[in-house]
Amino acid sequence: MKSKKGDIRIYVACLAAYNNGILHGAWIDADQDAHAIRAEIQAMLARSPIAGAEEYAIHDYESFEGAPISEYEGIKEVTEIAAFIAEHGKLGGALLExxxxxxxxxxxxxxxxxxxxxxxxxxxEELTEQTVTIPESLQFYIDYQRMARDMEINDILAIETGFEEIHIFWTT
Structure with a gap:
């Protein structure tokens, strides 16, 4: 499932306030351009209870589907990650993870x-049936579970994003 606008957010905290024992920050939609995020950060810093606040850090994030975001992640990188997650949902997060x-x-x-x-x-099974003609007399002797295991060892990356929801990627 793809994310909706506003679902992917970061919580940006004012470090001047934080270092003085005050929690001050804002939740910001990460699925927008870097300029808009920076403007929201500057507005949050301007509202800080500590005059002249300039530094911030990302203290929390939501709906990044497992993709890691560091405290000092660049805003450009955050927007790229958010756009990837917005487009690809859980699969995008799993790939980034x-x-x-x-x-x-x-x-x-x-x-x-x-x-x-x-x-x-x-x-x-699908790959085998598409690429090889299997005689009817041999169809019940093929062990697709073992073929799958061998494929995972040698040829593919399988990422599970839900119940019976496996995404397959070729490794080469």
Missing amino acids: YFSDMDDAKAAIEDRYAGEYRSVADFA
Whole structure:
């Protein structure tokens, strides 16, 4: 499921206030351009109970689907991650969690995505049936579970995003 506008948020805290024992910050929609986020951060800092506040940190985040966001993540990177999550939902978060790199996650989904299946064995069965003609007398002797296991060891990355929701990626 793809995220809706406003679901993907970061909580940005004023460090001057935080260092003085005051919690001051704002939840900001991360699925917008970096300029808009920076403007909201500046507005939050301008409202700070500590005069002249300039420094901030990301103290929390929501709906990033498992993708890690650090306290001092760059705003440009936050917007890229949020856009990727907004477009790809749980799968995008799982890819970022697995690869820890936006370029690798994008390459996987753009170049190596094989599809969504109920299980890796279902993928093995479909691939086999599409590429090989199996004599009727041998169809019941094929062990797709073992084929799936071998594929996971050698050829594919399988990411589970839900019950019977397996996404398959070629590793090469």
